[in-house]
Amino acid sequence: xxxxxxxxxxxxxxxxxxxxxxxxxxxxxxxxxxxxxxxxxxxxxxxxxxxxxxxxxxxxxxxxxxxxxxxxxxxxxxxxxxxxxxxxxx
Amino acid sequence: xxxxxxxxxxxxxxxxxxxxxxxxxxxxxxxxxxxxxxxxxxxxxxxxxxxxxxxxxxxxxxxxxxxxxxxxxxxxxxxxxxxxxxxxxxxxxxxxxxxxxxxxxxxxxxxxxxxxxxxxxxxxxxxxxxxxxxxxxxxxxxxxxxxxxxxxxxxxxxxxxxxxxxxxxxxxxxxxxxxxxxxxxxxxxxxxxxxxxxxxxxxxxxxxxxxxxxxxxxxxxxxxxxxxxxxxxxxxxxxxxxxxxxxxxxxxxxxxxxxxxxxxxxxxxxxxxxxxxxxxxxxxxxxxxxxxxxxxxxxxxxxxxxxxxxxxxxxxxxxxxxxxxxxxxxxxxxxxxxxxxxxxxxxxxxxxxxxxxxxxxxxxxxxxxxxxxxxxxxxxxxxxxxxxxxxxxxxxxxxxx
Numbered sequence: 396x397x398x399x400x401x402x403x404x405x406x407x408x409x410x411x412x413x414x415x416x417x418x419x420x421x422x423x424x425x426x427x428x429x430x431x432x433x434x435x436x437x438x439x440x441x442x443x444x445x446x447x448x449x450x451x452x453x454x455x456x457x458x459x460x461x462x463x464x465x466x467x468x469x470x471x472x473x474x475x476x477x478x479x480x481x482x483x484x485x
Numbered sequence: 486x487x488x489x490x491x492x493x494x495x496x497x498x499x500x501x502x503x504x505x506x507x508x509x510x511x512x513x514x515x516x517x518x519x520x521x522x523x524x525x526x527x528x529x530x531x532x533x534x535x536x537x538x539x540x541x542x543x544x545x546x547x548x549x550x551x552x553x554x555x556x557x558x559x560x561x562x563x564x565x566x567x568x569x570x571x572x573x574x575x576x577x578x579x580x581x582x583x584x585x586x587x588x589x590x591x592x593x594x595x596x597x598x599x600x601x602x603x604x605x606x607x608x609x610x611x612x613x614x615x616x617x618x619x620x621x622x623x624x625x626x627x628x629x630x631x632x633x634x635x636x637x638x639x640x641x642x643x644x645x646x647x648x649x650x651x652x653x654x655x656x657x658x659x660x661x662x663x664x665x666x667x668x669x670x671x672x673x674x675x676x677x678x679x680x681x682x683x684x685x686x687x688x689x690x691x692x693x694x695x696x697x698x699x700x701x702x703x704x705x706x707x708x709x710x711x712x713x714x715x716x717x718x719x720x721x722x723x724x725x726x727x728x729x730x731x732x733x734x735x736x737x738x739x740x741x742x743x744x745x746x747x748x749x750x751x752x753x754x755x756x757x758x759x760x761x762x763x764x765x766x767x768x769x770x771x772x773x774x775x776x777x778x779x780x781x782x783x784x785x786x787x788x789x790x791x792x793x794x795x796x797x798x799x800x801x802x803x804x805x806x807x808x809x810x811x812x813x814x815x816x817x818x819x820x821x822x823x824x825x826x827x828x829x830x831x832x833x834x835x836x837x838x839x840x841x842x843x844x845x846x847x848x849x850x851x852x853x854x855x856x857x858x859x860x861x862x863x864x865x866x867x868x869x870x871x872x873x874x875x876x877x878x879x880x881x882x883x884x885x886x
Contacts, residue, residue, distance in 0.1 A: 411613070413547035433548055440614035447610050 399450070399472045401425060404465055407445045412438045425466040446472055488657045489727050491735030492571025492720030493827045494563035496672065498534035498713050498814040502566065507831050511860055513842040515813045517696035517711055522676045529692045530685060532699045533676045534713025534815030552615040553628055554593030556674035556714070556819070560625040561632065563718035564668055571720040572732065575633045575666060584637035584664045585630045586655045588648035588671030590818035591680055593620040598679035629668055637664050645874025646781065649716070649822025650882045654742040656721045665726055670823035672716035684712055687875050689785050697843070700812050702782035703789045703851045704844035710784045716820015717827040734886070736830035740867075741768025741883030748877050749791070756879050757795035761871065764881035772800045775883075776865040777838050779825045781873045782809035786848060792871070793851040802852040806861060812843040822872040826882060829868040833886040836864050
């Protein structure tokens with residue numbers, strides 16, 4: 396069971412990076428690349444920074460390489476949160 | 486090879502847009518008031534020139550807003566307006582033949598203040614990633630360049646209040662080189678606690694609480710200047726290209742430019758008069774050709790005397806009409822000289838010298854024909870804009886129409 400959800404991610408992106416006018420963040424975005432959603436590497440660093448603050452975890456800058464899509468970002472964050480590997484698709 | 490200004494985008498305490506700004510200038514409608522961007526109670530400075538009614542949300546793309554400071558928001562909006570005014574789309578030009586050179590002074594102080602508060606109150610991991618690109622002086626140039634695909638020789642000039650003229654000088658250089666279309670001018674936005682405290686350190690800010698008497702350049706009661714936010718973005722192009730696309734000579738030609746660095750406080754010879762002369766020489770004009778001078782108007786008694794003396798030295802006592810519509814906006818640092826150029830171009834187009842609101846009695850030693858009371862109708866073919874930035878930056882631009 397995921398502690399950090401796709402909706403949590405949507406909220407953070409909305410709050411800290413804004414949403415491109417042509418993008419529906421509430422749509423089926425889980426496997427869409429962040430770059431296609433209008434988020435560059437700086438936006439992902441900002442996401443990581445926000446997650447660190449809100450959830451009191453440490454996410455190294457290099458971790459953004461492991462988050463090309465929202466689904467993979469949520470998965471990575473849960474791995475850190477729960478302190479162990481989370482099976483994908485759970 | 487001539488360079489013309491073909492588009493203006495104005496976001497200032499006198500108004501958003503050319504028409505609102507010009508009507509305020511003609512009517513002497515001041516944009517100064519008690520600062521509202523933060524509560525100035527307890528600060529020595531309580532009066533500022535704010536751009537009222539400017540909301541980035543709705544005007545700018547959602548993604549750009551969180552990663553930029555208000556100073557850049559103002560500039561991005563002004564840039565859009567300037568392109569529309571010029572009737573150009575940078576996408577119509579080869580991307581490396583368009584460029585952006587803005588003037589910046591305070592940088593993203595409001596944005597930076599927020600991040601620094603988080604740093605000191607909560608720790609380093611609370612500083613956002615966007616601080617890296619929102620604060621620094623070139624942020625506005627960068628965002629304009631990215632948004633409009635202008636990939637030529639971009640840059641930023643930091644000369645405080647004088648930088649806007651130096652940016653125009655650099656723009657002219659670029660257009661005489663490989664650039665065909667250049668966005669220049671600038672804005673500033675430093676009416677936040679951090680910004681105001683930094684400005685206070687220069688010792689030149691007015692601590693008068695009444696907006697009507699806080700900023701009185703060349704007056705016996707001159708007691709400093711009022712800070713403001715906003716500015717103007719200008720679209721510049723080569724005269725031949727402007728003509729060939731049907732834009733004629735736009736608002737006017739950048740006929741002359743010169744820069745100097747004044748260290749007279751340290752005993753070096755003052756440079757303002759010689760800078761003015763070099764700008765005129767660059768324009769191949771004589772002082773008698775100049776119809777109006779838009780003054781720097783620092784409102785410090787000593788700086789006023791120095792400026793008045795330089796103008797008198799070049800033009801003779803009461804030798805040319807002088808004005809400073811910036812008393813309606815305050816000094817806008819990175820945006821100030823650009824707004825003066827925009828106002829000068831509008832004045833030339835209308836054949837009206839806007840008056841200087843505020844001053845009523847010229848200080849001794851200020852033997853200038855300061856236009857007071859009401860605008861003066863006069864055919865204007867040549868305008869001189871003068872600007873000085875804290876530390877010694879000195880620049881002059883000659884505009885012709």
